[in-house]
Amino acid sequence: MTTNNTTLLDSIDPEIVQTLAKRQNEIANGAGTNSKLTAALALGSIPVALAALSKDVYGQSASDVLDVLQFALLLEYLEAEFYNRGVQNATVMGIPAADLPIFTTIQAHENAHVAALRAMITAKGATPIAKPNFDYTAKGNVPGFNFAAGQYATFQVLSQAFEDTGVRAYKGQAGRLINDKATLTAALTIHSVEARHAAEIRRLRNLKGWITGRSRDDLPLFTQPIYDGENNASQAGILLLPLGNNNGGGEAVTEAFDEPLTKDQVTAIVTPFLA
Amino acid sequence: MPEKKTMVISSAEQLLDAKTRRNFLKLMGAGGAVFFLPSILTACSDDDDVTGPAFGQPAGSGPAVVIDFSRGDVAVLQYAYALEQLEADFYTRVVAAFSTSTFSAGERVVLTDVKNHEVIHRDAFKAILGPSNDFTLNTTYGNLNFADRTSVLATARTFEDLGVAAYNGAAQYLTVLANLELAGKIVSVEARHAAVIRDLIAPKSSSQGDSGTSFAPKAFDDAFRPGKVVPLAQPFVVEVLTPRNAPATFVQGPNNNG
Numbered sequence: 001m002t003t004n005n006t007t008l009l010d011s012i013d014p015e016i017v018q019t020l021a022k023r024q025n026e027i028a029n030g031a032g033t034n035s036k037l038t039a040a041l042a043l044g045s046i047p048v049a050l051a052a053l054s055k056d057v058y059g060q061s062a063s064d065v066l067d068v069l070q071f072a073l074l075l076e077y078l079e080a081e082f083y084n085r086g087v088q089n090a091t092v093m094g095i096p097a098a099d100l101p102i103f104t105t106i107q108a109h110e111n112a113h114v115a116a117l118r119a120m121i122t123a124k125g126a127t128p129i130a131k132p133n134f135d136y137t138a139k140g141n142v143p144g145f146n147f148a149a150g151q152y153a154t155f156q157v158l159s160q161a162f163e164d165t166g167v168r169a170y171k172g173q174a175g176r177l178i179n180d181k182a183t184l185t186a187a188l189t190i191h192s193v194e195a196r197h198a199a200e201i202r203r204l205r206n207l208k209g210w211i212t213g214r215s216r217d218d219l220p221l222f223t224q225p226i227y228d229g230e231n232n233a234s235q236a237g238i239l240l241l242p243l244g245n246n247n248g249g250g251e252a253v254t255e256a257f258d259e260p261l262t263k264d265q266v267t268a269i270v271t272p273f274l275a
Numbered sequence: 276m277p278e279k280k281t282m283v284i285s286s287a288e289q290l291l292d293a294k295t296r297r298n299f300l301k302l303m304g305a306g307g308a309v310f311f312l313p314s315i316l317t318a319c320s321d322d323d324d325v326t327g328p329a330f331g332q333p334a335g336s337g338p339a340v341v342i343d344f345s346r347g348d349v350a351v352l353q354y355a356y357a358l359e360q361l362e363a364d365f366y367t368r369v370v371a372a373f374s375t376s377t378f379s380a381g382e383r384v385v386l387t388d389v390k391n392h393e394v395i396h397r398d399a400f401k402a403i404l405g406p407s408n409d410f411t412l413n414t415t416y417g418n419l420n421f422a423d424r425t426s427v428l429a430t431a432r433t434f435e436d437l438g439v440a441a442y443n444g445a446a447q448y449l450t451v452l453a454n455l456e457l458a459g460k461i462v463s464v465e466a467r468h469a470a471v472i473r474d475l476i477a478p479k480s481s482s483q484g485d486s487g488t489s490f491a492p493k494a495f496d497d498a499f500r501p502g503k504v505v506p507l508a509q510p511f512v513v514e515v516l517t518p519r520n521a522p523a524t525f526v527q528g529p530n531n532n533g
Contacts, residue, residue, distance in 0.1 A: 101481035105489055112494035116529060171459045174446070178455055181447040181526040188443045188462070189495040189528040195466035196491035200474060208388065209471040210464060236403045236457055243398045248391035256392040256399075257460040258467075 060176045065183050066121065068173045070129050071263060072187065073117040075169055077131045078273055079162050080114045083107035085136075086155055089147040093155055102204060106159075106197050113190050120183065133275035141222040141272060156205055161223045163198035164211065165261070165269055168226070170194060172260035195258070210255040225269050229259050328413050328513040337514040340410050344501070345520040348454045349407050351445050354501060354518070355458065356400035357412055358441055361511055362434050363397040364414045366390035369431070372421035382424075382475060389431075389468050396461055403457070413513040428476050435469035436497075437507050438462075443498035444533050447526050466496065498528030 086093065087107050090100055118128040136158060137145050145154050170191035177184035199209030207217050214231040216223050233241050233253045244253040261269075328337035342357065344350045369376075370390045373383055401408045420426055442462035449455045470490035473480070477488035484492060499507075501518040509516050527533055 098479060102479050102490075105481040105483070105491060108483075109491060109494040116495070167463050171456075171463065174455055174459050175452045178449070178452060185443065185447055185498050185526050185528045186495070188446055188459070189498050189530070191459070192439050192443060192462055192466035192496040193491050193494060195463035196470035196496075199467035199470035200490040203471060203474055204479075209385075209467045210388070210392070235399055235460065236453060238399070238402050240395065240399055240402070243395045243402075244391075247394045248388065252388065252391035253395055255388065256395040256464055258463040259460060260456065 060179050062124070062180075064176045065180045066124055066126050068176050068187070069117055069121050069124070069183065070126075071173065071266075072170065072190070073114065073121065073128055074132070075166055075266070075270065076110055076113040076117055078134055078270060079166065080107070080110040081131070081134055082136060082158065082162060083110055085147045086159075092149050093147055094150065094152045095155075099204065102200055103159075106163075106201075109193055109197070113193075116186065116190075120186065134273050135275040136273065138222065138272035141220065156201060157219055157223075159201045160198065160205060160207075161219060161226055163194055163201055165226050165266065166194035167191065167198055167258055168261040169263075169266040171258060172262050172266065174260075208255070211258065212251050213254050222272075225265065229261070230254060232257070232259050330413050330513075331415050332413065332513045334415050334417075334510045334512060335515050337413065337512075339515040339517040340412065341517045341519055342501075343519045344448065344522065346407075348449050348451050349404070351448050351458075352400060352404055352454065353407060353410075354445060355442065355461070356397065356404060356408060357410075357516065358438055358504075358508065359393060359397040359400055360412045361414060361508060362393040362438060363390070364412075365416075365430065365434060365511070366393050368416075368421055369427055372427075375422040376427070377422070377424050378427075385471055385475065386431075389472075392464060392468070396464075412516075414511055415513050416511060428472060431472045432469065432476060433507075435465055435472055437499075437504060438465040439469055440497035440499040440533070441501075441504040443496055443528060444500050444504070444525070448522060493530065495529040497530050497532060499533040500525040503533055 083103055083106050086095070087100070087103055090103070095103065121128045136147075137143065142154060142158065145151055145158070147155065170187055174184060174187060174191070177187055202209050205218075211227060211230045214224075214227045214229065216227045219226075231254050233239060233250060235257060240253050241250050244250050248255070340357070342350050342353050346353075366386060366389050369386055370383075378386065416430070419430060439462060442458050442465065446455060446458055446462075449458065473488065473490045473492075480488040480490065482488040482492065487493070501521050505516045505518055525533060
């Protein structure tokens with residue numbers, strides 16, 4: 001820390017300085033943070049970092065909340081249209097009658113999420129983003145997929161990919177809503193429903209309802225970023241692996257906690273699905 | 276009805292003091308309330324302790340366990356720790372009863388996984404809370420038959436749905452990002468459990484609503500305030516769950532039922 005910075009810090013609440021110093025250590029140890037804060041700390045600029053931190057930790061702004069809602073709306077559009085088309089083409093795709101209630105249920109929920117998010121955005125005086133056009137082949141990563149005959153298995157694969165992504169995406173944005181309790185609570189009640197969807201489709205596919213390690217199971221390679229980081233076994237700075245002794249081992253420790261994805265990570269996953 | 280008397284026990288030494296002990300027993304006989312500060316509860320957890328309630332005693336017959344929300348984030352984590360203690364205990368007993376129960380092989384895998392997750396959640400909170408982890412809840416399940424598949428799954432569903440609603444409702448009390456993130460990491464796993472348990476009860480059901488049997492019975496999960504969660508959890512707890520100083524305002528979720 002330079003002399004100049006020390007002088008500047010003298011006029012700042014010591015608690016904030018302490019928090020920043022702690023945060024700096026955490027970041028040095030690889031903690032996630034916003035890119036401006038990382039950049040500022042890399043430059044060794046405490047005052048700039050303080051400015052970034054004020055947004056990172058204290059006082060997520062109204063524009064942050066709107067950004068989260070619009071981002072969530074994009075994901076829900078992606079899911080809603082996927083299930084709308086899936087249910088519409090259930091017969092041709094060959095979805096068995098016994099399985100169809102799963103997808104009509106999820107379809108109804110995703111459309112309700114779209115409507116709720118649009119209403120929340122409008123209530124905050126903004127305009128909901130328009131639904132983009134989607135490419136469910138993900139730029140050819142899912143070759144030829146078009147809700148067509150014989151593609152039910154692929155439909156299930158995409159469903160699992162979208163639901164597991166949705167859980168991690170909402171989780172990653174919750175912190176930006178910490179000062180807007182109504183939006184936070186609404187987002188969390190969607191987040192856990194996405195987790196229910198994910199568990200159900202995973203069961204339908206004869207998988208565990210939860211994610212073990214960073215395994216994508218039988219999903220194609222391009223979906224690996226949806227599962228990367230799920231093998232984290234430390235929570236609140238404590239390595240929890242010993243808790244797996246006689247309790248399913250390290251695999252159970254990773255299953256017991258779902259991990260967030262950053263907005264950038266989710267954007268990278270979703271972008272191939274934008275036509 | 277005369278006003279109930281209360282006493283506060285803050286150290287184990289107090290219990291060894293003859294006068295305290297006499298007053299304690301007298302107060303219990305009169306239906307009074309005794310509050311144990313968190314530091315005392317570990318000392319009281321042994322079954323042979325004069326104050327230590329044991330498994331299977333009537334719900335609410337034990338001493339109060341106070342969760343004081345004026346402590347902020349710590350109280351929310353204690354609240355979660357309390358709920359995870361119940362879930363961990365329940366599934367541990369479910370798995371222990373496998374030799375007499377009728378679960379299929381696949382169901383045993385599911386229930387063993389859930390047991391592992393809930394024990395890990397409980398022990399994680401115990402580690403994270405550090406000195407504030409010092410209370411142990413004793414459970415009671417009335418006449419629940421752990422060998423009976425239908426009864427066990429119905430109770431499991433209650434625990435999982437309640438857990439989801441509790442985390443969703445308590446998140447608004449958290450002020451530290453790391454704690455909100457931790458709660459988020461757990462609640463979605465509870466929701467996965469809820470969906471799987473529900474699918475064991477009513478496979479592939481689309482039935483919606485409060486009494487719906489679907490894996491996901493609502494487009495938005497419930498978010499309950501502690502004052503709504505505690506009465507639903509209390510039937511399984513010997514101690515008296517006592518939330519204190521919960522914030523007056525509760526921000527409802529989309530279902531507006533918390």
